[in-house]
Amino acid sequence: MDKLNLILKSIISALPFIIIVLIFIFYRSVYLMKKRNTGLKDWLLKENRKEMVRLFAIEGKRCPDCGTVFAENCPIQKCRKCGYELMKTQEESDAYLNFMHRRYVWQVVPVCVFLSFFPIVGFIGGLVYLRYAVIVPFAQYLPFVKRFKTTWSLRLLVVSLGIFQIVPGFGAISVPLVAYVKYWFVSSAYLEVLENKRKELKVG
Numbered sequence: 001m002d003k004l005n006l007i008l009k010s011i012i013s014a015l016p017f018i019i020i021v022l023i024f025i026f027y028r029s030v031y032l033m034k035k036r037n038t039g040l041k042d043w044l045l046k047e048n049r050k051e052m053v054r055l056f057a058i059e060g061k062r063c064p065d066c067g068t069v070f071a072e073n074c075p076i077q078k079c080r081k082c083g084y085e086l087m088k089t090q091e092e093s094d095a096y097l098n099f100m101h102r103r104y105v106w107q108v109v110p111v112c113v114f115l116s117f118f119p120i121v122g123f124i125g126g127l128v129y130l131r132y133a134v135i136v137p138f139a140q141y142l143p144f145v146k147r148f149k150t151t152w153s154l155r156l157l158v159v160s161l162g163i164f165q166i167v168p169g170f171g172a173i174s175v176p177l178v179a180y181v182k183y184w185f186v187s188s189a190y191l192e193v194l195e196n197k198r199k200e201l202k203v204g
């Protein structure tokens with residue numbers, strides 16, 4: 001009974017933080033979808049099966065047409081087997097970013113909020129989970145130096161945010177906050193490399 005009370009109390013004290021995080025995510029999503037010319041409703045509800053299979057292939061670093069593994073650490077490249085040009089169009093990169101953002105909202109946020117109720121274990125579990133859910137899908141397409149810089153600056157940030165785990169109540173947002181920071185860092189690094197490469201290709 002005491003334990004249940006304690007859990008209930010920690011949930012209630014964490015509630016304001018969780019609500020703030022959720023509102024922030026909502027506004028951020030509205031902004032991102034506007035920027036990518038995708039309606040918020042379309043992004044929330046539209047799920048094209050065929051497109052999903054292709055996006056999962058890209059996430060696994062495989063060609064969406066023939067399944068061959070992409071060899072280069074770059075967002076834009078050609079398939080060695082069938083010549084498919086990955087991320088040639090704005091539509092494809094937008095679809096991939098939207099696909100990841102949907103995962104972040106529907107999967108990563110609930111998992112992280114849940115994990116944040118378990119101090120330390122939840123934090124460590126959260127880091128492992130995040131790596132596969134949001135880091136690798138972007139990081140695998142980054143050139144070595146960029147990847148190294150991004151992951152190390154992230155590590156330093158995470159360590160400083162991890163300290164908040166000790167403060168009661170604040171623990172509830174530390175995992176979702178780390179999740180957001182990681183997702184935001186690695187996806188912007190990805191987008192930066194992608195846009196530079198596009199400019200290079202246009203000039204050359």
Ligand SMILES: [Zn+2]
Pocket residue numbers: 063064065066067068079080081082083084
């Ligand atoms: Zn191919």
